[in-house]
Amino acid sequence: MPRYRLLSSLGGAALVAGLFLLASPLLGLTTPRAGNPRAETVHKVFPSAVRLQIVAGEQVVRSASGIAFAHDGGRTYVLTNAHVVEPAREWPEGAALRVLPSDGSAGVAANVVARGRVPEADLAVLEVQATLPVTPLAGDDRMELGDDLVVIGAPFGKGLSVAAGIVSQVEYELAENAAAPRRARALKTDAAIGYGSSGGGVFDVPGGRLIGLVEGYRTARVAFGKDAEQYAFDVPMPGETFVAPAAKIRRFLVEKGLGRLAPAEAVAGAQGPVATPAAAKQF
Template sequence: MSLQRFLHDWAIPGAIGLIVAAALLFALPHLRAPQQATSPSTEMQGPVSYARAVNSAAPAVVNIYTRKQDPLSNHPLSNHPLFRRYQKERSQPSLGSGVIVDTSGYILTNYHVTAGAEEIAVVLADGREAQATPVGSDSNFDLAVLKIDLPNLTAIEVGDPERAQVGDVVLAIGNPFGVGQSVTQGIISATGRDISNTREGTYPQSFLQTDAAINPGNSGGALVDAYGKLLGINTTVVEGRDYTGGISFAIPANIALKVMRDIIEYGRVVPGWLGIEARTVNPNLARAFHLPSTNGVIVTAIYNNGPAHLAGLQPGDVITHINGDPINDGEHGIAAMATLRPGETVTITYIRDSQVHNTEATVSEQPRPREQT
């Protein structure tokens, strides 16, 4: 074969084909061979920054400064220099945090932050200041509602604390030690913590536990998820002689908002009531009642003519869901009750004689002890 024919039949068409193929790969990158799959360790790495979450939530978190009246101001020795110095020390403002949950100016904070305060000043993240008006509070839930009158307020976006899982990244935003708004980072260490036996007057509820640093002044601030959505109101830490940090608690946002709505509407907290007494299902009870698991709470008593009685529930029934949400144990059951409101109709899923049933009950307000039968 002559060189001229070889070039005409093979070399020139081949070169043109290579040039066309290269051009197509450059113009259409999806035709290229797929790259090696990302390793599992790389896929599980979190974001390098939570700035977007902070930028979303921080404008709704406020610093709270309160001043309490000194009950000794009318003491006979009030004009003595040493006494005036003592009074000055006592009148120093206390510090705390709060969360704007409504653009009309409603703020959630802790009861212990504002209890007994004569003056409450709020400083926003943008530097604006306002005097806050107390709307109401409840010491059992350690929650208080304030109201400020300022334009262009940013309300925090609320997340779903019921879906929070151990290991989820969380951020605590508040005013620790009065240094100004600060952010700490940690994870959800546990859910459904009942700490009512550690604090006098605390209503039993399912707290979120976190290892994000919570210091004096953080009380009433926001615990948010990695997207900046509110999961809870930071309220307390474990205290002890050798305590070095790492165990803090937050009131779940759904409970806090229910308390706020009650305070605004009724002037007090009105816990929902189904008219039952119940206990956690342990392995022995699960075997005795032929239950597939220990999830749920077993009804031990029914109040006559109460919502549960009128809905057909009986002692021995095992409640597994309320409005489709699982009741995994006694603490979750108490938390679920805390979010119910009188007049609300709920769907209750329960097990009786190994059969699953559903019924509806209209929640009522708990009557006084003498009214219960």
């Protein structure tokens, strides 16, 4: 039976289904080969990808992914999923949220400034008192069926990884008139995603624009053996990774009073400048 999976990781190692191109900050990013638009896209946007951890005492109780997308007054704002920052009853008191930049530097304290309701708006915005590299949110009408894209996340709380795929499904909002631009209401991709990739950024190739955010994926259970010797595991279904498109994210920001972080008039062209990280409060 297919099932829908939210992607926040509760820690531990597991098998990642699908092929990931490892891009750990411990290894660094080399110069991409000329004429390789996918690699060029990854090098452009990778600095804005982050890992998220919720820590209670000395224990990491949840890990996930995020994407830094805006600056405002010396602060950086990060997109992730609402289910990532939803507290769990079994956590000890004093759990703290931190953002781990892609360059491998120490974690930075983060606060939740907006959170949606799952599953209608599985989106959240974090605020960091530091200047991190960002990739601005793209326009609302960027993607079509078959378009190439890359996804950057941190499966199972490990290093950031890159997965590649295409847009496998688009659902559009109903336009007010025939001349109005089409805006995506929901996207799917066939890029292989693993637990912990919740909130990972989705980028178009070769533009490198932030066109969406990973929300979840559908799996099928595979079982073998008999009775007490039976084993089972879930595998991602191709084309069934769910993405919140830019139009949905921008509408959420406006509803939460954060529309200034992704103004529509400021995303007509290419990616904005990549900032140089400044001094930050560290863990």
